[in-house]
Each structure stands twice: as structure tokens, then as C-alpha cells.
Amino acid sequence: MLKTIVFAGGRYRNADFYKLVAESCDLRIAADSGAEFMKKIGLFPHVLVGDMDSISSKTLEECVEMGVEILRFPSQKDEIDTELAIAEAMRRSSDVVFVAGAFGERLDQMMAAFRLMERFKKVALFNESLYSIVVEKPTALRSLSGEIWSVMPLERDTCKVSLSGFKYSIFERTMEYLRPYGVSNESLGKTVKIDPGDGKLLVFRYHKGLVNWIDELTGIL
Helix, strand or coil: CCEEEEECCCCCCCHHHHHHHHHCCCEEEEECCHHHHHHHCCCCCCEEEECCCCCCHHHHHHHHHCCCEEEECCCCCCCCHHHHHHHHHHHCCCCEEEEECCCCCCHHHHHHHHHHHHHHCCEEEECCCEEEEEECCCEEEECCCCCEEEEEECCCCEEEEEEECECCCEEEEEECCCCCCCCCEEECCCEEEEECCCCCEEEEEECCCCCCHHHHHHHHC
């Protein structure tokens, strides 16, 4: 299976964590200034995508010297650079795309990334402490006792939602779109089960810096 990591231009803290994740992926794509952080962890992207308005000229030159494939787009465009990077990953038949740097100070960009995750499927957003995925079918996920999880409906009220393995479990209950009572639940053991009923759920897991979920999500998404 082709695992792709996209580095967006967001906020990064733990360099070793991201390098470990990046090295476990087959294809590395940088969205514009995402290449700046990649350089800090001693890696270059296989593909650099964007309008190149936020990457430094030095880093761009170094990418050229390293033989990075560069896909340059005009600054006046409908897509954000992260969108272009995910679309390129899908064009290359990626089975799963892990997007780093989507959780940053730009709340609008972050919200856009959630929309992209819902649109493209097979996409996970992540950072050093959490990941987020869209669940559209009954799914079992590994966990640790005491982890924080949040589950919220997408698009509309979602009926017949069931959550088990949590401190606050529910069975075939309606989760209302405008009432986020699924936030800050707690896992009880090694597995949680999430059934989205007749809709789609946005799921957050606070993974405490682990990376074993990379292979797990590869087989699930």
C-alpha cells in the first residue's frame, strides 16, 4: 500500500516524531513552506507543490538541487496549497495520506483541512499529540486506557450512533450536529468501537506521541 505524508505550512514542535512518521511513508509531498520544516528534520520532499509564495528562495533552490519534483501553481487560484498536495497524492494512487502541519494558528486553514479530509477520504490529519479521521462505517480502533477521544457528527444530525469502550458509551443514539456532547470522552481499555449509524463522524484521538496508529489507519482508511 502506498503511504503518503503531506507537510503543510503549519506549526511543528517535536522534530524526531515527524521524522519517524515521514520515514515510515513511501511518498513525501511538501505544500509550499512545508518544505522548510522538512529541511529542519534532514529530509527533502519527493514532490513540492504550491504557488511558492511562503517558501524561502534558498530552500526552493536547495529543492531544485536535490532533484525534487516541483509543481508550481499561480498565486491567484481557487485551491489552497494543502489541497493541491493532497490532490497530487491521490493522483499518484496513494492508499492513505497523512497530513502534518494542518493544526496551526490559522483557524481558517485548519477548518479548510477538515473539509479536505472529508472530501478526499483516506486522509488523516495529525500532530504530535492527536490524529483526526472521518469514520463512515463501524470501526474498531486501538487505544490506551485514559486517552481522550472526541466524536462529532458531520453535515447533519446523525442517527443510530453507537460508541463502546468509552467512559461514556452510547447505543444507537442520535448525535445532533449543533450539540457537541461527544467531545472529551475517555477510553477504558485497548480498543474502542465507533459505529456512525446513518451518517459520518469526525473522530479525534489524543495519542500521546505514539506512532503505531500509522499502520493501523493505513489498513482502515
